Structures are given as structure tokens and as C-alpha cells.
Amino acid sequence: MADRNAAKDPRSQTRNPARLNPLVRMGLGSPVQxxxxxxxxxxxxxxxxxxxxxxxxxxxxxxxSIVLQLPPPEGLxxxxxxVLTMSLVAIVLFVTEPIPLPxxxxxxxxxxxxxxxxxxxxxxxxxxxxxxLFILGSLMLAVAVVKxxxxxxxxxxxxxxxxxxxAYICAGISLVSGLLASVIGEHTVAAMMLPVAITLISLTSxxxxxxxKLAAVLLFSISYGCSIAGIGTPSGGARNAIMIxxxxxxxxxxxxxETRRFLVDYVSxxxxxxxxxxxxxxxxxxxxxWTFKPEQKNMARAVAKLRRQIKSAGPMQGTDYVAIGVFFxxxxxxxxxxxxxxxxxxxxxxxxTFLLIGLVRWEDINSGVNWGVVLLYAxxxxxxxxxxxxxxxxxxxxxxxxxxxxxxIESGVPLWAAVSALTTAVTNTMSNGAAVAVLxxxxxxxxxxAGESPLLIGYITAISSAFAYLTVxxxxxxxxxxxxGYLKTTDFLKVGYRMVIMSTILLxxxxxxxxxxxxx
Amino acid sequence: MTxxxxxxxxxxxASDETTAERFSILVCTDGSDESFAALKxxxxxxxxxxxxxxxxxxxxxxxxxxxxxxxxxxxxENMLNWGLELPGTKALRRARDRLVELEWLSVDWExxxxxxxxxxxxxxxxxxxxxxxxxxxxxxxxxxxxTIAEGILDECERGNYDLTIIAKSEDDDAAGPGHIHPETxxxxxxxxxGTVLVTxxxxxxxxxxxxxxxxxxxxxxxxxxxxxxxxxxxPVYLLSVASExxxxxTAARAIAAAKxxxxxxxxxxxxxxxxxxxxxxxxVEEGKKYSVIVLSPDASRxxxxxxxxxxxxxxxxxxxxxxxxxxx
Numbered sequence: 001m002a003d004r005n006a007a008k009d010p011r012s013q014t015r016n017p018a019r020l021n022p023l024v025r026m027g028l029g030s031p032v033q034x035x036x037x038x039x040x041x042x043x044x045x046x047x048x049x050x051x052x053x054x055x056x057x058x059x060x061x062x063x064x065s066i067v068l069q070l071p072p073p074e075g076l077x078x079x080x081x082x083v084l085t086m087s088l089v090a091i092v093l094f095v096t097e098p099i100p101l102p103x104x105x106x107x108x109x110x111x112x113x114x115x116x117x118x119x120x121x122x123x124x125x126x127x128x129x130x131x132x133l134f135i136l137g138s139l140m141l142a143v144a145v146v147k148x149x150x151x152x153x154x155x156x157x158x159x160x161x162x163x164x165x166x167a168y169i170c171a172g173i174s175l176v177s178g179l180l181a182s183v184i185g186e187h188t189v190a191a192m193m194l195p196v197a198i199t200l201i202s203l204t205s206x207x208x209x210x211x212x213k214l215a216a217v218l219l220f221s222i223s224y225g226c227s228i229a230g231i232g233t234p235s236g237g238a239r240n241a242i243m244i245x246x247x248x249x250x251x252x253x254x255x256x257x258e259t260r261r262f263l264v265d266y267v268s269x270x271x272x273x274x275x276x277x278x279x280x281x282x283x284x285x286x287x288x289x290w291t292f293k294p295e296q297k298n299m300a301r302a303v304a305k306l307r308r309q310i311k312s313a314g315p316m317q318g319t320d321y322v323a324i325g326v327f328f329x330x331x332x333x334x335x336x337x338x339x340x341x342x343x344x345x346x347x348x349x350x351x352x353t354f355l356l357i358g359l360v361r362w363e364d365i366n367s368g369v370n371w372g373v374v375l376l377y378a379x380x381x382x383x384x385x386x387x388x389x390x391x392x393x394x395x396x397x398x399x400x401x402x403x404x405x406x407x408x409i410e411s412g413v414p415l416w417a418a419v420s421a422l423t424t425a426v427t428n429t430m431s432n433g434a435a436v437a438v439l440x441x442x443x444x445x446x447x448x449x450a451g452e453s454p455l456l457i458g459y460i461t462a463i464s465s466a467f468a469y470l471t472v473x474x475x476x477x478x479x480x481x482x483x484x485g486y487l488k489t490t491d492f493l494k495v496g497y498r499m500v501i502m503s504t505i506l507l508x509x510x511x512x513x514x515x516x517x518x519x520x
Numbered sequence: 521m522t523x524x525x526x527x528x529x530x531x532x533x534a535s536d537e538t539t540a541e542r543f544s545i546l547v548c549t550d551g552s553d554e555s556f557a558a559l560k561x562x563x564x565x566x567x568x569x570x571x572x573x574x575x576x577x578x579x580x581x582x583x584x585x586x587x588x589x590x591x592x593x594x595x596x597e598n599m600l601n602w603g604l605e606l607p608g609t610k611a612l613r614r615a616r617d618r619l620v621e622l623e624w625l626s627v628d629w630e631x632x633x634x635x636x637x638x639x640x641x642x643x644x645x646x647x648x649x650x651x652x653x654x655x656x657x658x659x660x661x662x663x664x665x666x667t668i669a670e671g672i673l674d675e676c677e678r679g680n681y682d683l684t685i686i687a688k689s690e691d692d693d694a695a696g697p698g699h700i701h702p703e704t705x706x707x708x709x710x711x712x713x714g715t716v717l718v719t720x721x722x723x724x725x726x727x728x729x730x731x732x733x734x735x736x737x738x739x740x741x742x743x744x745x746x747x748x749x750x751x752x753x754x755p756v757y758l759l760s761v762a763s764e765x766x767x768x769x770t771a772a773r774a775i776a777a778a779k780x781x782x783x784x785x786x787x788x789x790x791x792x793x794x795x796x797x798x799x800x801x802x803x804v805e806e807g808k809k810y811s812v813i814v815l816s817p818d819a820s821r822x823x824x825x826x827x828x829x830x831x832x833x834x835x836x837x838x839x840x841x842x843x844x845x846x847x848x
Contacts, residue, residue: 049711053670097583139589146594149601187588191595195602202604208551238588373589431588476588480595485551485607485696 056096064089079116080392086111094430102372105379126382130342131245135238135377137347142188143368144354148323151192156310164300170217171285174225182232183331187476193222198484203302214294215486223477224284231463232277234269234343235334238433241343243462246440250388251454265339271518272459276510283502291495326353380437387441397446411450416460416511419443420504423464428474432465456520467503469496543571546681548672550700551611554687558719559615562685563624564752574659575615577608577698578671581664607696608662625650625658638664669704676712688720706837709846717845727755729810731803734774741816741847742778746787755790759806761799800835812843
């Protein structure tokens with residue numbers, strides 16, 4: 001079997017001399033010549049393609065090796081330079097993806113032991129924290145929730161609530177996607193809502209060209225509804241849990257009661273961030289309708305057909321109620337006990353409950369979760385902590401301030417806007433969790449250096465990491481809706497910049513006007 | 521996957537001895553209008569009973585971080601549970617329907633379906649093959665690959681096709697993860713070791729403009745193209761460009777050699793053109809009047825070398841307003 005497969009491998013295959021196609025039959029190209037040519041080329045080409053496909057890996061490694069040979073700049077220790085170099089290399093590899101991303105995580109682990117000389121036990125311990133437990137647990141919960149097939153119930157609720165006008169349906173999809181994504185993670189919601197939107201689109205017309213604008217409005221209602229909501233609660237996304245972990249790691253001192261404010265609990269986060277999600281909601285629908293202007297103002301026929309389809313699924317079953325009940329308990333656990341048990345423990349407990357009751361099989365969780373990504377987040381957080389410990393984060397923060405100070409960006413609103421813009425730029429090129437893991441240590445040290453509140457700057461960083469509206473890869477929800485085949489990459493740019501402007505303005509206004517009112 | 525299923529898959533996905541005498545065409549599709557125009561042209565080239573057609577849609581492999589740790593297959597499963605088609609399936613189904621409309625495929629053809637999971641992705645590689653009583657076959661392939669270009673190149677090598685057709689959709693008409701970007705089409709044309717036709721704004725009836733030089737490979741390529749053009753009754757015109765007036769004689773020699781070679785294959789060229797000027801500009805400008813500009817490769821397929829070099833084939837592929845065929 002293995003030999004047979006090897007024989008079919010394009011890289012090991014040569015032209016079959018017996019294969020005389022019409023061109024060869026007419027004397028065009030000797031088969032012997034072709035065989036020699038093809039035997040020589042694949043080996044060379046294989047190496048060439050291998051090198052070319054991994055060119056960014058080699059470039060990153062060469063740049064990293066050169067930087068490590070340089071003397072550290074003033075104010076930066078050699079360990080700090082090493083950590084910064086590792087971060088730079090990791091960012092290049094995150095963005096360009098020349099090797100599997102879990103391999104980047106493993107390189108970070110190995111690099112900490114070999115290049116920084118940290119004991120491997122210490123590095124191994126730094127890989128697991130409540131933030132990582134939360135990421136692990138929430139992914140397991142996500143699979144469990146998707147497997148309950150509650151999407152048809154949600155669809156029924158939306159079309160009952162909104163009626164048949166396109167604008168109302170878009171608003172309803174954004175609202176429901178947002179409300180759900182604010183507590184269970186945007187990838188879960190996008191995966192559940194995608195069939196709802198596509199069913200509506202395909203019931204409107206079979207020809208994708210006739211429904212291009214309608215499809216854009218409905219699909220972006222899901223992805224942007226999810227994106228703006230993920231900031232609402234700590235459980236809305238990995239980025240939030242990572243920032244909560246950084247606040248604790250960087251600023252909490254058990255011997256100093258004043259630093260207890262850096263132990264941010266679920267309710268505090270909701271008080272500061274949930275209103276920002278809610279005020280963005282109507283703007284999402286307005287921007288989408290204004291940008292795409294769908295021809296279909298009413299979707300009565302599609303909605304009627306969808307209702308018939310949904311009704312065929314029958315009434316809710318007992319297991320549906322149990323699943324909703326378990327998730328509600330998890331939510332109560334996050335709100336009531338996350339400051340004592342930790343967000344991660346509650347998420348893990350919820351996932352275990354789904355398994356114990358038999359609502360989801362371990363095989364489903366095992367195949368539904370990409371475990372390598374959990375490792376990647378763990379390694380990125382571990383590297384972030386090293387940035388703090390070696391002083392690299394502070395050095396970058398001071399350097400950033402030295403560059404932007406002449407422009408009048410030293411503190412207050414200009415600095416907030418600069419942090420938001422920087423985070424938005426980074427998050428559009430990589431996942432928002434990775435963006436916060438990489439940028440968090442720098443922006444928190446920037447807050448300290450500029451005399452700003454690390455909490456305020458931390459919230460701005462975490463919230464701005466949700467502004468990944470411009471690219472397909474910015475957020476999982478964008479990736480999922482793009483996979484439908486109805487959207488172009490240019491659609492993300494067309495509407496995304498408007499979303500970025502709207503979200504940034506509302507964030508800065510909230511930081512300036514609202515947060516002081518609630519004690520930040 | 522069982523050994524039997526694996527064997528079935530291999531038999532369906534790779535060319536075998538039974539097709540050794542046949543002309544095989546690979547058409548890469550992404551569901552765009554351009555790719556359907558390319559399919560129509562493939563049908564024209566494949567007229568007769570000795571041609572087999574393969575339609576290929578490549579879906580890029582899922583990338584874990586983009587989904588923040590949740591497998592994308594979960595979202596796809598959900599769509600399938602709703603009875604919805606995935607983009608690749610939809611594009612291939614539309615292409616199959618188009619073949620039925622063109623009377624190249626009929627309902628009485630024998631159908632076989634094979635599947636192979638790839639890198640743990642249950643959707644994996646899928647092949648549906650239709651075979652007529654006369655032995656003609658049409659394969660619809662939905663493959664998973666790290667990138668679309670890699671997937672197409674692998675299939676090109678695996679299938680050993682006589683002609684690969686890939687559409688270059690400048691207006692970004694198609695959408696979705698399987699969309700073939702213009703850069704991908706160019707990369708396949710330059711890196712594949714076989715003949716590649718990159719279609720763009722394809723108008724079928726204006727003939728092939730074959731660009732020749734006095735190099736042997738160019739003359740051979742002219743003959744190869746003439747044979748392909750003859751399959752679809754397309755007229756062939758010969759063009760040679762001299763950079764300066766002194767080169768006119770060499771250009772004339774190249775035309776004469778190509779003409780002789782083509783006539784030896786029993787085909788008569790419909791016209792001969794010699795122009796003086798910059799080869800790239802002249803080929804692109806003159807080529808506007810024809811359906812396809814035909815070139816033989818003049819550069820290494822290595823991306824490292826192409827990164828540093830500027831050659832006629834690369835520049836014509838980039839700048840041409842119509843279809844370009846790189847003949848090998």
C-alpha cells in the first residue's frame with residue numbers, strides 16, 4: 001500500500017514511456033528525451049519548491065541570527081535582545097506561515113531553554129496558566145455547543161423576531177450573533193449561523209451573481225456581529241483571557257492590597273466593555289446596508305421557505321433544554337466564581353459536564369479542537385512574560401514613546417488612539433489572540449512609562465484586537481463566512497475600513513466619556 | 521480508509537495504461553465565468569473521442585490559527601447537515617451541468633465516486649468519474665492542498681496531462697477559498713513541466729498567434745501548438761519579433777523553420793508576421809487580435825531565478841490582455 005502511494009507521489013513519478021500521446025505519436029518530442037528531462041527536473045524542482053515555500057522561515061532565521069550577533073542597544077539587556085529577536089521571528093512566522101504554526105510554538109519553547117538559558121521545568125510551567133486553561137476549555141465548549149445543533153432553533157427565533165425585511169433580518173442576525181458571541185466565542189457562533197445565512201441566500205436565488213450584495217450583507221452581519229461582541233465579556237475570546245492573565249502577572253502583588261484592582265473579574269469586564277459592543281450594533285447594520293445596498297429589500301419568499309425547513313426539525317427535545325441549562329450554569333459560573341476559581345476552571349468544568357452527561361463525545365471534541373493552536377497561545381503567552389521579565393517590553397515601550405512624543409502622542413487620547421491603531425494594524429495580519437499575546441506586554445509597559453492606567457490601555461489593546469475587519473484571516477468569524485464562497489477578499493477592505501473608523505471612534509469616546517463614570 | 525478504497529481512489533485519480541493513447545486535458549476551475557469559458561474551450565479542443573477531461577477545484581487546507589483553535593471542518597459539517605453545498609462542490613456541479621449543456625456528457629455515462637481523507641480532514645480529496653461507452657472519461661476532482669498553486673501543480677504532475685487550462689480572472693469575479701488568483705495562474709504556467717494555457721477574456725474564433733525564435737525548442741513548440749490548434753480548427757499565425765532591423769533576416773528564418781515544421785505535421789499556417797521592436801511590447805500588442813498567444817518557455821521555472829530575472833514569457837503572461845499558452 002505504501003509503495004503504491006509512493007509510486008503515485010508526483011515528486012517520485014516520472015513520465016510513463018508507454019504513454020504515447022497524440023503529440024508524441026506525431027513525432028513531437030522523443031519519449032526518451034522526455035523521460036530524462038522529467039527524471040532530472042522533479043528532484044531539483046522538489047528542493048527548489050521546498051526552499052521557496054519556506055523562504056520566510058529561512059529569511060526569519062537569517063535575520064534572527066544576525067540580530068542576535070549585534071550588541072544590545074542602550075537600555076536593553078542581552079536577554080532582552082534575545083527575547084525581542086524571538087518575538088520578531090515568531091511574528092514573521094505567524095504572519096507568513098511557512099511552517100505549521102504549532103511548530104512555531106515548539107520553537108519558542110526550545111528557544112527559551114537554549115537561547116535564554118531558562119530551566120526547562122520553568123519554561124514548561126510557564127506554558128500553563130488560567131488563560132491557557134480557558135482557551136482549552138472554551139474550545140471544548142465550542143465543539144460541544146455546535147454539536148447540539150441548536151442553529152435551527154436560533155434561525156427560527158431570528159426570523160420570528162425580525163419579520164421579512166432585509167434590513168431587519170440583518171439587524172437580527174447581528175444582534176443574535178453578537179449576544180451569543182459575547183459569551184461563547186465567535187467561531188462557535190459563526191459556525192452555527194453560517195448555514196442560516198446561506199440558506200436564506202440560496203432560497204432567494206440560485207445564481208450567486210443575483211444575490212452578491214445580499215450575501216455580503218447577511219454574511220458580514222454574522223462576522224462583524226461576532227467581532228464587535230467578542231469584547232463584551234472575558235469569555236468572548238482568548239484575547240480577553242490573555243489580557244486578564246497579563247494584568248495579574250505584570251501588576252498584581254499579593255502583598256500589596258492596592259494591586260487587587262488588577263485582578264479583573266467577569267463582572268468588571270462586562271461593565272466596562274459590554275456597552276461598547278451594544279452601541280456598535282446599530283452602526284454595523286447601517287454600515288453594511290450603506291456599503292452594499294442589496295437589491296432585495298424584502299425576503300418574504302426565502303423566509304417562508306426557511307420557516308418550513310426549520311419546522312420540519314420538530315419541537316425542541318429534552319437534550320436541547322439540558323444543553324442550554326448546562327451552558328447557562330457555565331455562564332453563571334463565569335459571572336459568580338471566575339475570581340476565585342478562574343475563567344479556565346469554569347470552562348473546563350463546563351466541558352467536562354457536557355462529556356459526563358453524554359451530550360458530546362470525546363471523539364467529537366478531539367477532532368473538533370485544533371490542539372496545536374492551544375500550544376501556540378501557551379507559547380506566545382510564555383514569551384510575553386519573558387518580555388516583561390527581561391525588560392524587553394519596557395525598552396520597546398520607551399522607544400515607542402520616544403518616537404511618537406515629538407508628534408504630541410505622549411498620553412491621553414492621542415496615546416490611546418496610537419495604541420488602538422497599532423493593535424488594529426497587527427490584529428489584521430494575525431489572529432486577535434496572538435496579537436494581544438504579542439502586543440500586550442508592550443502596551444502595558446507603555447502605559448506604565450507614559451503614566452497611564454495599565455487597565456485602560458489593556459482594555460484598549462484587547463478591544464482594538466477585535467477590529468480585524470479588513471482581512472479574511474483577521475478573525476475566525478471572517479474566515480468562516482469567507483469559506484461560504486460568496487465573498488471576495490476585496491469585500492473585506494471595502495466595508496472593513498468603515499468598520500475600523502466607527503469602532504475606533506466609539507472606543508475612544510467610551511474610554512474618554514464612559515469609563516471615568518464607572519471608575520476606571 | 522480501506523485498501524480497496526485507496527486503490528479505487530488511485531485508479532481514479534491517476535492516469536493509467538488504458539488512457540495511454542488519449543489526449544488528456546486538465547481544466548482548473550473556481551466557479552468563475554472565466555473558468556467556464558476555459559471549460560468551453562477545453563471542450564472544443566477535446567472534440568472527438570480520443571480526449572479525456574479532468575476538472576479540478578482546489579480547496580486550501582484549513583489553517584488552525586485562523587479559526588482560533590476550532591477546526592473549520594466543524595463549520596463545513598454544519599453546512600452539510602443543512603443540506604447545503606460547499607463552494608467546491610457547487611463549482612464542480614455547475615461545470616458538470618455546463619458539460620451536459622454542451623452535450624459532452626450525458627446521463628447514461630457510468631459514474632464512480634472515490635474519496636480519500638487528507639491530513640485528518642474528513643472532506644479530503646474527492647473524485648467523481650464519468651465514463652462513456654466509447655471510453656471517453658470526465659473526472660471531477662475536489663482536492664485539498666496547502667495552497668491552490670501547489671494543489672494544481674501536484675495534480676498536473678500526477679495526471680501527466682497533455683494540456684492544462686487555467687483561467688485568469690482579473691476582475692476577481694469568483695470568490696471564496698478556491699478562487700484562482702492571477703498570480704497562481706502565472707505560477708502554474710511557469711512552473712509546470714507540461715503545456716499550460718492561461719485563459720483571459722477568451723474569444724475562441726481568432727486563432728493562435730505562435731511566437732517563434734530561431735531556437736529549436738521554439739520551433740518544436742510551434743508544431744505542438746499547431747497540433748493542438750488543429751484539434752479545435754483554430755487557424756495558426758506565426759510571429760517573430762526582431763529587436764532591430766538587422767534581426768529581420770533571423771526572424772524570417774525562424775518563421776520559415778516553424779512553417780516547415782508545422783507543414784510536416786500536415787497543418788498549414790494561416791499567416792506569417794515579422795515585426796521590429798521590443799519583443800514583449802510587440803507580442804502583447806499584436807496578440808490582442810488573436811484568441812491565444814503561444815510561447816515556448818525561455819526561463820527557468822525556479823521561483824528563485826524568476827525572482828531576479830525578467831523574461832519574455834513572464835512579462836507576456838503578466839501584460840497580455842488575452843490568453844497565453846506556454847507550450848512545452
